[in-house]
Amino acid sequence: MWQVCMSVFRSASSTEETRYATHLSQQTGGHTIVDGKDIGSLSGKSLAKFRHSIGMIFQQFNLVSTKTVAQNVAFAMEIAGxxxxxxxxxxxxxxxxxxxxxRADVYPSTLSGGQKQRVAIARAVANNPQILLCDEATSALDPETTNDVLQLLEVINIKFGITIVLITHEFDVVKKICHRVAVMNKGELVEIGDVFDVFTKPQHEFTKTLLSHTFDLDLPGRLTEDKSKPLVKIIYNGEKAENAIVSNVVKLYDVDVNILHGKIEYINDKPFGILIVQLIGKQDDIYNSLDYLSNNTYRTEVINERD
Structure with missing residues (x-):
């Protein structure tokens, strides 16, 4: 199965990046490489052939209002000959x-937003593209319709083996459908990797900041400033997300555990849990508790570690 690649943009024009990827705009420097080809060197028939290998879905649907649903889909094939x-x-x-x-013989004006996007998807895959480029394809849709569209994209990815590139600011979309993610900030690629790895172990400060807001991990200053009581961020993944780790710590060691924040997310159907706790007890017991947590969770981090 082909991987679905995901790009997240911040403070940058996703539409402009889409135009670079299809050579509708020329970059002022560097190269745009698609499937091993420098598309900046293409022209004429070779450029036209390349563009036919890429299907595009837009935020605003871009359907022809004077054509029926069937005619809109057929239009893409007519242009391709x-x-x-x-x-x-x-x-x-x-x-x-x-x-x-x-709905084949009705006009776009009679369709809902989700139906219009489905027509756009049918049109985009009409010419059997190798890549399906989706520019904020779900941002104008309600949550239920967004899920329906994402499920349809998953079906297309599996059935036709089309690589799907989603350009979005919506992290829920990334978590639900994507296999790999590229994070961009002001036009610069700052991080790329497996979605689960990037979400659970981000490397770049920009990614860490984005995800901290996504998982809503902000704590009051009075808690983080008191370094006598360690604040521990515990990250679970896979089967360990469902284990009773905290209750085991209380049973095994003479410490009190205050749970300050807890959340379980599902990324590509894998459970990923974040728990922030405060440990209170004697220093040796706290050290032993931290050691146990480190050995039995995906990752453990002391937020307010002493200098």
């Missing part, structure tokens, strides 16, 4: 795929 017979066969298949067979 497919025969009328191929278009007649392919369009019903695509509308069935996106669940709009019964």
């Amino acid at each position: 497919h025969s009328k017979e191929e278009i007649k066969r392919r369009v019903p298949e695509l509308l069935s795929l996106v669940g709009l067979s019964d």
Whole structure:
């Protein structure tokens, strides 16, 4: 199965990055490499062929209002030079795929936002692209419709083996569908890796800041300033997210554990838990507790460690 790649942009134009990826805009420096090809060197027929290998989905749908749903999907194939017979066969298949067979002859003005995006998806995959480029494809949709669209993209990824590149500011989208994530800040790529690894163990300060807001880990200053009572961030993953680690600490060691924050997220259906606790007790017992936590969780970090 092809991996779904995810890009997160902050303080940068995702639309401009999309235009670079399809060579609709020329960068002022560097190179744009897609599937091993420097697309800046392409022109004429070779550039047209390259663009046909990329399907695009936009935030605003960009459907032709004077064409029916079926005609909008067919339009992409007509531009690519497919025969009328191929278009007649392919369009019903695509509308069935996106669940709009019964809306083939209606116009976009009668559709909901989610239905319009489904038409846009059918149009984008009509020419069997190798890459599906989605520019903020769910940001204009409500949460339920967003989930429906993401499930459809997963089906397309699996069924057709199309690499999907999602450009978004929505971290819930990243966690739900993506396999790899690239984090960008002001046009600079600051971090890239497996989604689970980036979310659970970010390396760049910008990524750490973004994720701290996402997981809402801010604590009152009075707690972080008191270094006599260690604040410990415990990160669980996989099966360990469901183990009774904290109760074991209380049973094994003479310490009190105050739970200050707790949350379990699911990233690609893998449980990922964050727990912030305060340890109170004798120094030796606290050290032993920390050692136990370190050995039985994904990662343990003392937030207010002594200087």
